[in-house]
Amino acid sequence: MGRDTREAVLRAAEALFAEQGFRRTTLRAITRAAGVNLAAVHYHFGSKQALIEAVFARRIVPMNRERLRRLEAWEAAAQADLEGLIDAFAGPPLELARRPGGAVFVRLLGRSYTEPDPRLQAALRDLYEPVIERFKRAFAGVLPGLPPEELYWRLHFLVGLLAYLMSGADLMRLIASCRLCEPGDTAAIQARLRGFVAAGLRAPAPGMAAGPVPAGAASDG
Amino acid sequence: MGRDTREAVLRAAEALFAEQGFRRTTLRAITRAAGVNLAAVHYHFGSKQALIEAVFARRIVPMNRERLRRLEAWEAAAQADLEGLIDAFAGPPLELARRPGGAVFVRLLGRSYTEPDPRLQAALRDLYEPVIERFKRAFAGVLPGLPPEELYWRLHFLVGLLAYLMSGADLMRLIASCRLCEPGDTAAIQARLRGFVAAGLRAPAPGMAAGPVPAGAASDG
DNA sequence: GTCTATAACTAGATAGAC
DNA sequence: GTCTATCTAGTTATAGAC
Numbered sequence: 001m002g003r004d005t006r007e008a009v010l011r012a013a014e015a016l017f018a019e020q021g022f023r024r025t026t027l028r029a030i031t032r033a034a035g036v037n038l039a040a041v042h043y044h045f046g047s048k049q050a051l052i053e054a055v056f057a058r059r060i061v062p063m064n065r066e067r068l069r070r071l072e073a074w075e076a077a078a079q080a081d082l083e084g085l086i087d088a089f090a091g092p093p094l095e096l097a098r099r100p101g102g103a104v105f106v107r108l109l110g111r112s113y114t115e116p117d118p119r120l121q122a123a124l125r126d127l128y129e130p131v132i133e134r135f136k137r138a139f140a141g142v143l144p145g146l147p148p149e150e151l152y153w154r155l156h157f158l159v160g161l162l163a164y165l166m167s168g169a170d171l172m173r174l175i176a177s178c179r180l181c182e183p184g185d186t187a188a189i190q191a192r193l194r195g196f197v198a199a200g201l202r203a204p205a206p207g208m209a210a211g212p213v214p215a216g217a218a219s220d221g
Numbered sequence: 222m223g224r225d226t227r228e229a230v231l232r233a234a235e236a237l238f239a240e241q242g243f244r245r246t247t248l249r250a251i252t253r254a255a256g257v258n259l260a261a262v263h264y265h266f267g268s269k270q271a272l273i274e275a276v277f278a279r280r281i282v283p284m285n286r287e288r289l290r291r292l293e294a295w296e297a298a299a300q301a302d303l304e305g306l307i308d309a310f311a312g313p314p315l316e317l318a319r320r321p322g323g324a325v326f327v328r329l330l331g332r333s334y335t336e337p338d339p340r341l342q343a344a345l346r347d348l349y350e351p352v353i354e355r356f357k358r359a360f361a362g363v364l365p366g367l368p369p370e371e372l373y374w375r376l377h378f379l380v381g382l383l384a385y386l387m388s389g390a391d392l393m394r395l396i397a398s399c400r401l402c403e404p405g406d407t408a409a410i411q412a413r414l415r416g417f418v419a420a421g422l423r424a425p426a427p428g429m430a431a432g433p434v435p436a437g438a439a440s441d442g
Numbered sequence: 443g444t445c446t447a448t449a450a451c452t453a454g455a456t457a458g459a460c
Numbered sequence: 461g462t463c464t465a466t467c468t469a470g471t472t473a474t475a476g477a478c
Contacts, residue, residue, distance in 0.1 A: 021244065023245060024338075028453085037462060038454095111335040189374070200418065200421040260446085261443085268472085
């Protein structure tokens with residue numbers, strides 16, 4: 001059946017891409033893992049590139065729909081606080097990591113931000129653009145007084161942080177031989193992320209009164 | 222001369238790896254860009270993998286040496302504050318981005334954190350391990366009262382944020398059509414990063430008094 | 443040390459039978 | 461829709477002349 005073959009290819013491709021990256025993963029490996037024929041990829045998707053983009057769209061479209069749903073719920077709520085907005089943005093990807101089969105895709109998603117291929121970047125941009133725009137306006141509303149440029153960079157920090165967490169890059173754990181923490185516990189991670197990011201977003205902008213003054217900007221400099 | 226050929230290969234490889242990734246970059250392209258023969262790579266490095274690791278070691282070793290130098294200066298200073306410690310850690314990579322030829326490597330470095338190849342991960346771990354350990358102890362000293370597990374995650378956030386910035390993934394700019402900011406201005410980025418991260422690191426740990434209490438951890442849960 | 447030539451292999455894509 | 465068989469082009473790596 002065509003539907004099943006297509007799904008099997010998508011599932012196998014997702015797992016192998018997450019493990020090995022795109023270039024290392026051959027269509028032969030994908031079709032072998034999926035238990036289908038090599039030619040099935042070209043029949044259903046047309047090319048390897050089109051398969052890659054289909055793998056992303058299958059997960060990102062519903063994830064971003066859920067983000068917007070939560071954003072609207074947050075806007076409708078009586079107390080629309082910063083923490084709730086962070087959760088609306090960061091919750092769906094982190095929760096996706098908990099669902100069966102979601103963990104591998106989330107690793108792939110985290111890495112995709114730094115993928116140099118311009119075709120993939122263009123495809124991702126189309127998938128993300130409307131969601132980011134909506135959230136940017138919401139953050140601006142809940143952080144009045146923050147200059148637009150500063151807000152832009154702080155959202156950059158949030159996105160980057162989320163990308164790194166999702167990538168599972170676990171560099172620190174490898175290095176610092178830390179056995180304290182369970183990287184799979186996304187609820188705990190989300191709580192820590194929320195606290196850290198909320199404090200960072202609320203920090204006074206550099207150069208504003210009462211804020212931590214960067215070196216060289218103080219009156220004695 | 223052997224020395225020149227070797228350097229030319231390293232320089233060309235660095236630029237092409239940063240632009241295209243490792244797999245997409247062929248030894249043919251590297252040697253063509255370097256103006257040397259294809260066989261020179263195998264003569265000087267032995268294999269493509271060994272070349273990749275040499276590209277990283279050439280920049281990371283001095284960068285981490287500079288980090289440790291600043292850490293020691295910070296420890297010797299009268300007022301060893303959190304902001305200074307963040308600068309000692311984040312300064313060298315961000316300043317490397319400003320130096321001629323450094324920008325391309327920093328992009329490569331940012332992406333390397335999420336590279337799935339276990340051989341590269343092992344090589345990077347060996348290069349980073351002693352530095353991260355030293356900084357972890359220093360951060361613990363300047364943030365007393367923060368539980369070790371919470372500290373671990375917050376340093377994770379710092380590392381991830383830095384990795385994303387270095388990767389130049391600029392996803393937000395592509396998406397939000399933001400023309401406000403100059404990504405090349407690393408001094409400004411460092412000031413923003415410093416303020417954001419310092420606030421995040423100083424935030425009360427989830428579950429501690431007077432802090433933002435995560436959902437489900439309050440007394441009514 | 444550097445080169446040419448080529449071996450040995452692997453990739454994505456396709457034609458055409460069923 | 462699915463298969464086998466194959467094409468074409470690209471890769472890393474090496475042998476051996478200079």
